Amino acid sequence: MPDKTYVIDELISAKAIAARIESLCRDIRREFRNTDKLVVVGLLRGSFIFIADLVRELDLPIEVDFLEASSYGDGMESSREVRILKDLRAAIEGRDVLVVEDIVDTGHTLNHVIALLKSRKPAHLRSIALLDKPSRREVDFRADWIGFEIPDEFVVGYGIDFAQRNRNLPYIGKVRFTE
Ligand code: IMP
Ligand code: MG
Secondary structure, three states: OOOOOEEEEEEEOHHHHHHHHHHHHHHHHHHOOOOOOEEEEEEEOOOHHHHHHHHHHHOOOEEEEEEEEOOOOOOOOOOOOOOEEEOOOOOOOOOEEEEEEEEEOOOHHHHHHHHHHHOOOOOEEEEEEEEEOHHHOOOOOOOOEEEEEOOOOOEEEOOEOEOOEOOOOOOEEEEEEOO
């Protein structure tokens, strides 16, 4: 599939992403203003740029941790079975936790991860996704904060890949096949 030729059309500019993160962080800061030390959990690998920008804008005492769940493999199709490939280092019982995801698509991944983390009894558990494709949803799940709602397009950039490519684009673009 990645050998097919495609071009990337800009969908959300780097500037628009930065502005949106600023405004989301005003909200998140308010929600967690009394926290001792918020555990910010990035879902690998797609959230790595988003979480980096988010925590620098948050201005709260935080700890960063990562969790990796399997989802797409190397293609464009989501799998419904979610496996944890790398678990957290931190024990989250009694703690404030914010889960950071790149995209909510069918909803299976974040739904599964949130249920798992809930079972560990955090004091406060919230989730944020940079992008949301509500038209693709298969389970009833909504992140507490969403950067942008987007149509059913395959997107890349700002941490998000197509078969491990294009993660380092500074903006979000949509993939358009040319043949
Ligand atoms: P879900 O379990 O279907 O909600 O899938 C979520 C995961 O699928 C995200 O964390 C992404 O890694 C991946 N994904 C969903 N849509 C896209 C896309 O448009 N481009 C790249 N990855 C995507
Ligand atoms: Mg992902």
